[in-house]
Amino acid sequence: MSIRGYLQILRPVNALVAGIAVLLGVLVAGGEVTPVLFLLVVAVFCITGAGNAVNDYYDREIDAINRPDRPIPSGAVSIRGAAVYSAVLFLFGIACAAFVHPFCFGIACLNSLLLVAYAARLKGVPLAGNIVVSYLAGSIFLFGGAAAGTDGLLLNLPLAGIVFLPMTAREILKDAEDIEGDREGGARTLPMVTGVLTSCRIAAVLAAGAVLLSLLPVVPWWGWWYLGMIALADLVILYAVASAFRCTTSACVRESGATSMLKTGMFAALGVLLFWALIG
Known part of the structure; x- marks a missing residue:
């Protein structure tokens, strides 16, 4: 087990890009980037990272064939450690979203459920899993727009x-x-x-x-x-x-x-x- 493994399982670059992208949604909605809105960045980073971790948890057998260098197959992160880690990240991300706007809280909850459902079930359903992943990526902008209410969602x-x-x-x-x-x-x-x-x-x-x-x-x-x-x-x-x-x-x-x-x-x-x- 290693700190590097727990960082790697987040896919930190992808999670950070997703977190920054949410600010684009805020700007398109006509909002201002305030310190409170940086909670959205943290929320998206944590939920995206949690989704990556839970995906590796369910994909550990496939990754042992396709990507043996990933944290779980390589032994850098334990199976139980990945499960607990992702749960903590999901909860922290949802809590951050709740401080910004009820719409943001709702999207955070929905997306967290979809990330788990995708990893556990939907990945094996032709095209359905692909659509869920793509919605989750696009919803980052909706998440930022939601901070400005309904009009912000539509603009994004x-x-x-x-x-x-x-x-x-x-x-x-x-x-x-x-x-x-x-x-x-x-x-x-x-x-x-x-x-x-x-x-x-x-x-x-x-x-x-x-x-x-x-x-x-x-x-x-x-x-x-x-x-x-x-x-x-x-x-x-x-x-x-x-x-x-x-x-x-x-x-x-x-x-x-x-x-x-x-x-x-x-x-x-x-x-x-x-x-x-x-x-x-």
Whole structure:
């Protein structure tokens, strides 16, 4: 058991990016970033980290095949330790959200339940698990908007969509990469049902939909400068899914690097949105 293992199981970079992204939702809703709203950052960081930990808890047998270097299979974190750790993080994150707004508290509770349900059951349901993960990613903006009430939620719906679509694409591609381990662990994913090629093409359509949505005048700062910047991130996203478009095997998807490139494109798009939210 090690402190490094407990930090690693959080996926701290992803959790921190999610925490910072919630401030974008606050800004889009017209709110001001006050010290109280930083509780939202802590809430999202903790709930995201807890979700990662509980996911590793339920995936420990699959990870022993696909990712033996992860904290539980490698022995850095015990099975019981991961369960207790995730429970504490969930509770602390929900408590932080409760201090900001009732809507934030409600979303925090819902998302925590979905994270556990996904890890325990929904991951094995073709496409349903992918949709849940993508909703959770997009809901970060809804979470920030909720601090401003109903109007804030509505203003953040386009941003949630821009995140939801490429996230679903990436989840499908990740499943295509991990067919062997998932089959060994008893999971049933979309690529197992439709085949790798069809799944990769579904992912490409979803990513293209995200690119189209990002170019439409659905954000307050829409204009030529915004379009030029978001187009660069969109090109990375399109290149990522194009790299795996003809793949028919898991090995091909892994070798294409599509999931890593898609993640890079999504982070770049998030950076553009955050930049314009700050200067707008």
